[in-house]
Amino acid sequence: MGFFSKLFKGPEIDMEKSNANAKKMRTLFNQVVEKGDSYQLIFGYTEDVSRFNYGFVHGSKTKIGNLIVGWNESSQTIVVVPTVPDLSGCGDPTYYRRSEILKAYRNKYPTDAFIIYPDKRSYIGINAYDWLEDESLYVYVSQEKELAAFTDFFMNRFATK
Amino acid sequence: MPLRELGVILLVLVVIFVFGQLWFHFVETLLRWLKKLFVRHKEPSKWHPLPVEQEENSDV
Numbered sequence: 001m002g003f004f005s006k007l008f009k010g011p012e013i014d015m016e017k018s019n020a021n022a023k024k025m026r027t028l029f030n031q032v033v034e035k036g037d038s039y040q041l042i043f044g045y046t047e048d049v050s051r052f053n054y055g056f057v058h059g060s061k062t063k064i065g066n067l068i069v070g071w072n073e074s075s076q077t078i079v080v081v082p083t084v085p086d087l088s089g090c091g092d093p094t095y096y097r098r099s100e101i102l103k104a105y106r107n108k109y110p111t112d113a114f115i116i117y118p119d120k121r122s123y124i125g126i127n128a129y130d131w132l133e134d135e136s137l138y139v140y141v142s143q144e145k146e147l148a149a150f151t152d153f154f155m156n157r158f159a160t161k
Numbered sequence: 162m163p164l165r166e167l168g169v170i171l172l173v174l175v176v177i178f179v180f181g182q183l184w185f186h187f188v189e190t191l192l193r194w195l196k197k198l199f200v201r202h203k204e205p206s207k208w209h210p211l212p213v214e215q216e217e218n219s220d221v
Contacts, residue, residue, distance in 0.1 A: 028209070
């Protein structure tokens with residue numbers, strides 16, 4: 001009984017690991033973003049799918065980029081910091097201020113990604129979920145409440161009509 | 162179907178699979194080399210490593 005109930009419950013989140021990673025995300029974010037503490041954080045990722053055809057071998061390749069996504073309610077700004085699944089470091093931040101972007105909306109198909117166009121030529125699609133199990137590809141962090149807060153901010157105060 | 166014929170079919174499939182893998186990696190390597198040759202090297206973006214946590218001084 002105990003075995004089967006455990007089996008059907010699905011994977012359990014290691015909260016100790018998740019909290020440690022949330023702390024690391026905060027440290028990295030604050031290191032590169034001025035007044036980093038004024039931003040709330042979630043983990044997100046980008047997905048770049050490209051098709052290839054090498055004669056009789058063809059298929060698709062997917063590149064995943066991990067991101068620390070910060071948002072500030074009062075300045076209506078989203079900051080995106082590239083990172084790696086083990087959070088050993090991060091890149092330079094990119095700022096998306098609502099007053100400066102071209103448009104922002106939530107995608108419906110094929111994924112429910114958060115899309116931001118800073119200008120006509122470029123865009124970023126941020127995918128975010130409560131928790132992703134695969135540590136080799138994604139940052140191991142549980143973020144149900146944070147994701148709900150980010151979705152509310154994006155849809156009600158950041159997305160352009 | 163005799164066991165031998167099944168084995169031959171399986172072997173052919175394995176050969177096709179291995180050749181496909183080799184072909185894929187060969188073309189990928191070739192494309193990477195060509196990219197290196199013709200695309201100008203871009204300066205990689207700055208990377209900030211996670212600071213090593215300061216160990217709490219527990220010495221008395």
